[in-house]
Amino acid sequence: MSKVSLRDLAKTLDVSISTVSKALRNSYEISAETRERVMEAARQLGYHPNPYAGSLRHHKSKTIALLVPELTNNFFIQAISGAESVAQERDYHILIYNTHEQYQKEESIIGHLGNGRVDGVIMSLTSETGRYDHLNDLIQSGIPIVFFDRIAHEIETAKITTDDFTSAFNGTEHLIRHGCRDIAFLSLSDSLSIDNKRKQGYLEALNKHDLNLPASRIVRCEGDDAGNHTRIRELLQAEKRPDAIFASVEKLALSTYNAARDAGVRIPEDLKVICFSNLRTAPLLNPSLTTITQPAYQMGAQAATVLFKYLEKKRPVIQNENIILKSELIPRDSTRKTSN
Amino acid sequence: MSKVSLRDLAKTLDVSISTVSKALRNSYEISAETRERVMEAARQLGYHPNPYAGSLRHHKSKTIALLVPELTNNFFIQAISGAESVAQERDYHILIYNTHEQYQKEESIIGHLGNGRVDGVIMSLTSETGRYDHLNDLIQSGIPIVFFDRIAHEIETAKITTDDFTSAFNGTEHLIRHGCRDIAFLSLSDSLSIDNKRKQGYLEALNKHDLNLPASRIVRCEGDDAGNHTRIRELLQAEKRPDAIFASVEKLALSTYNAARDAGVRIPEDLKVICFSNLRTAPLLNPSLTTITQPAYQMGAQAATVLFKYLEKKRPVIQNENIILKSELIPRDSTRKTSN
Incomplete structure (x- = not known):
């Protein structure tokens, strides 16, 4: 390169x-x-x-890049699956890149996509990404980007998200209605758009119900699984334990299940748990997990549809557009009302 | 195209x-x-x-294709993740294709990779693939293929598998040692190499322990989730119900859990369950699921390593080689010994 x-x-x-x-x-x-x-x-x-100089001139590498911050994650896999299915129909090829939640990787990968290898990009930002020069450079070089899930508000293009604020608000109210008064929110990153919207939804619901919680109830879990497990376990073994956990992403709910088991904390009797998740096994867990399920497949498919529409029209710039698909709250046993 | x-x-x-x-x-x-x-x-x-005629001559599209029969499957995702990680180190790009378990899709995709778009291919066959002309054509056109998991024995190249026969033999013995005498085997496809090896391991263990079971105890589950669910439910509601199920792939174990719940059959008391699986939530299921866990990430990484080694040496043909990585049997509650 x-x-x-x-x-x-x-x-x-x-x-x-x-x-x-x-x-x-x-x-x-x-x-x-x-x-x-x-x-x-x-x-x-x-x-x-350019290795593909010929194709660049006519925008017909017929290839797009898809960047995700994690591969072993049900949300992203379903989104990739949706994009891949639209690409197959249109005879497009998909290059896939894992940015491993690292800004530096994202920047490096994006930096090498401007040479005609791809006609366009679909991506979800890393939890570290707070600057967008690399993305603006790519767009200026004539390669459009469509964002899904983790978006850059500042960049004018199409962005496919779900109703993060409303979903988090409803999820928090669900916990309150089921008797919870001390709800901790597990956050992934302060720089992520979705994380902030979900936090806002959580805070707004607390506010509506006059629940004043200390700022420390928002717990940053940006480390690896082992680090997150330790942090959550400490939270559950503290003198004053929260009565519910709202996990902003799926892997933090699984860490919560493991930490609760280790700490001898019973779900849902001692602790209720809800999370954003596309886990297929949510109904089979012990106890079954209450989820806010995002339309991941549709989000990926929609991102690809918008991108291909522009590529086929040979329009150089994608118009600013916020496409918001609805998530679904699916109540299960992890937030079941209990007598205590 | x-x-x-x-x-x-x-x-x-x-x-x-x-x-x-x-x-x-x-x-x-x-x-x-x-x-x-x-x-x-x-x-x-x-x-x-050729859209990339220039790159074809010198083998430097620096791109490989990765074909998998399913995307929303933990085994394949971990394998992709392993291959992707090796590709990133070597500055290679990965095109990803979902063949959706359809021979026709596999043939069509392979048919369009010979024009310089990729330098090589890593793939796992669909459950329908029984002919290999399309693969031989690609190899003859100068694009090497490395197989992983679901391989074509007839094609001389590198093949990365796990010890399917031994793992299935050990898994079946594990069930027998835990008191099972009437073990059903859920099979995905007769044409798949791994399915056959796993069946052979199962049959050999039955044979060793003098268990004579009717051929109908091998149940073909090649349909969609709903069809498989119905078939397994019928099996569990039959007059003579098996006392254990060996699921050859993960999704059939999840169908078994759902069918058992619907049929009022208790796991492990009435039915023990074991399966090949890379499910991260296996320890959190109700009951926790006994798995034979394949080294999926390593298999993908190994396939990529072998392929890149040959591409970088500019050797035209990959030598026939069987690389077998070991799977691990992890006993959990779904096969726990019970008193009845």
């Missing part, structure tokens, strides 16, 4: 990334003189020639 | 696919005359020019 980026070239020449990109693509919008300057700089800096 | 395949061209010209492929790649092994004949036929038949 090229070590010199479009951004490097643009900086050297003091022109926009878009100009560099168009010059390299031999666009009619660029003067012969500018094109020559760009080509010369590209040669001198050792900008790697 | 091109509707005319290399095979069509070869048939028309009465030469081998390998000759056509080499001619199109401008190989020195092909005479100028033959090359001209092939190019002419390609033009006449409308063989679609």
Whole structure:
């Protein structure tokens, strides 16, 4: 892969990334003189020639990239499955990338997609991503991005999300109606749009029901499984234990089940648990798990549909659009009303 | 995508696919005359020019394809994750394809990978795949294939599997030692290598322990989830119910849990259950599920490692090699000894 980026070239020449990109693509919008300057700089800096230069000119690599922050996660797998199914119908190919929740990986992968390898990108941000230069660069170079689930509000494009605020509000009210007064919220990251919306929904429901909880009831769980397990176990063994846990993502609910078992805390008698989850085995768990289930497959399919629509129209820019699909709260035994 | 395949061209010209492929790649092994004949036929038949002709000549699309028969399956996701992680280290890109357990899809996808889009393929066959022409064609056209899990014995290449026979033998003995005498085996497909090895392991263990069971104790479950659920429920409600179920794949164990609940059959008291599975929630199920857990991540990583080794050496043919990684039997409550 090229070590010199479009951004490097643009900086050297003091022109926009878009100009560099168009010059390299031999666009009619660029003067012969500018094109020559760009080509010369590209040669001198050792900008790697496009492996798929031919396809770039006509947007027909017929390939898109799909970036997810985790692969072994039911939500993302179902979303990939939805996108893949739409891609197969349209004869598109999907490159898949795991960013492992690391901003640096996301930046590096995105940095290498601008050379004609793909016509467009579907992605969900990492929990570390708080800057969007790499994404803006890619879009400026002519490769559109559609976001799903974890989106960048600041970037104008299509964004497929679920009703995170309302779902978290309803989930929290569900716990309150089932007798909970001291609800902890397990958060994944402060920089994630979905995490913030879910927290807001949780706080708004507490507020509506006049429940004043200390800020420490929002517990950041951004580590690995072992670290999260320890943190949740400490929470459950503290002098004042919460009577419910709202897990913002599936893996934190599973850590809660394991930690509760280790701490001798009974679900739902001592602790009620609810979470955002697409776990197929939720009804078979001990006890069965109350979930807010996102339309993951549909979100992936919708993201692909929007992207292909624009690619096929050869429209250069995707209009800003928020597509919000509804999640479903499925009550099960983990939040069952109990006598104590 | 091109509707005319290399095979069509070869048939028309009465030469081998390998000759056509080499001619199109401008190989020195092909005479100028033959090359001209092939190019002419390609033009006449409308063989679609390679979108990545440049990369084909030098094997540097730096892209591989990964074909799996199911995406929403923990085994395959972990295998993809393993392959993806090795690919990221080596700066390779992964195209992902879901064949949906359909031979026709597999054939169509494979038929479109020979044009330089990828340097190599990692795959697990569909449960319908019993013919391998499409795979042989691809290999002849210069694109190597590495198999994992569901392999084609007949094709000489590297194959990564787990010890299916031994694992199934041990799993069946585990059930027998825990008091089971009438063990049903839920099979996915007669044409699958792994299914057959697992059945053989099961039958060999029955044989060793002098258990003579009717052939109907091997139950084919090749339908969708609803169909499998019905079939298993009928099995559990029959006059003579088996005292154990060995599910050859994870989804059949989950169907068994659902069917047992519907039929009022208690696990493990009335029915013991074991299965091949990479389910992360197996310890949290009600009851916790005894699994034979395959080293899925390692299998995917190993397949990618072998493939990249050959691609980087520019060796045209992968040597026949069977790499067998060990699975692990993890006893849990679904096969716990009970008093009745």
